[in-house]
Amino acid sequence: ETGVTQTPRHLVMGMTNKKSLKCEQHLGHNAMYWYKQSAKKPLELMFVYSLEERVENNSVPSRFSPECPNSSHLFLHLHTLQPEDSALYLCASSQGVSGGATQYFGPGTRLTVL
Amino acid sequence: GIQVEQSPPDLILQEGANSTLRCNFSDSVNNLQWFHQNPWGQLINLFYIPSGTKQNGRLSATTVATERYSLLYISSSQTTDSGVYFCAVEQAAGNKLTFGGGTRVLVKP
Numbered sequence: 001e002t003g004v005t006q007t008p009r010h011l012v013m014g015m016t017n018k019k020s021l022k023c024e025q026h027l028g029h030n031a032m033y034w035y036k037q038s039a040k041k042p043l044e045l046m047f048v049y050s051l052e053e054r055v056e057n058n059s060v061p062s063r064f065s066p067e068c069p070n071s072s073h074l075f076l077h078l079h080t081l082q083p084e085d086s087a088l089y090l091c092a093s094s095q096g097v098s099g100g101a102t103q104y105f106g107p108g109t110r111l112t113v114l
Numbered sequence: 115g116i117q118v119e120q121s122p123p124d125l126i127l128q129e130g131a132n133s134t135l136r137c138n139f140s141d142s143v144n145n146l147q148w149f150h151q152n153p154w155g156q157l158i159n160l161f162y163i164p165s166g167t168k169q170n171g172r173l174s175a176t177t178v179a180t181e182r183y184s185l186l187y188i189s190s191s192q193t194t195d196s197g198v199y200f201c202a203v204e205q206a207a208g209n210k211l212t213f214g215g216g217t218r219v220l221v222k223p
Contacts, residue, residue: 105157108157
């Protein structure tokens with residue numbers, strides 16, 4: 001399934017680095033999401049963008065900074081991360097801004113913070 | 115917030131066996147989805163099923179919204195069915211999926 005793509009697929013970074021994760025959806029959707037999947041924890045919603053505006057910030061630390069320049073692209077800018085931020089970061093998109101729409105996921109970026 | 119519990123947490127099957135995975139949720143929902151996460155981390159949509167029954171090949175799902183549970187049936191399991199199965203629900207507020215802890219399935223040849 002190539003509807004939602006994410007780059008890079010793997011990323012190793014030091015705590016002082018700055019990096020960005022990229023997500024692109026080719027489905028014509030108008031809502032995009034970032035999720036975090038840590039070992040032995042359920043998937044957690046981080047951010048929701050609807051029509052390029054952030055509508056949800058699920059108490060995420062400021063060292064994670066999302067950006068949605070248009071309805072097809074979503075970025076997650078990372079800076080001064082901690083080792084406990086190591087996780088699989090998943091992007092998703094859906095059609096519909098009022099909920100009840102199927103979400104489609106990208107393959108994820110596996111992040112390791114040293 | 116809403117609680118989503120999946121059972122069993124782990125399941126080992128012999129190829130060809132049938133199984134049932136369960137998802138319980140603590141409040142009324144607007145949306146319920148079942149996903150399969152393959153060993154590479156990709157989440158694959160299986161069903162969008164806020165209520166009723168759906169079938170897709172060897173998989174089927176039933177959601178009884180009034181009793182706040184959903185079931186995923188796997189029939190004639192194959193080794194490619196291995197992975198983690200997640201249930202996720204969305205309440206009426208919209209656009210925010212809450213995931214269960216998943217059921218890790220291993221199908222042995």
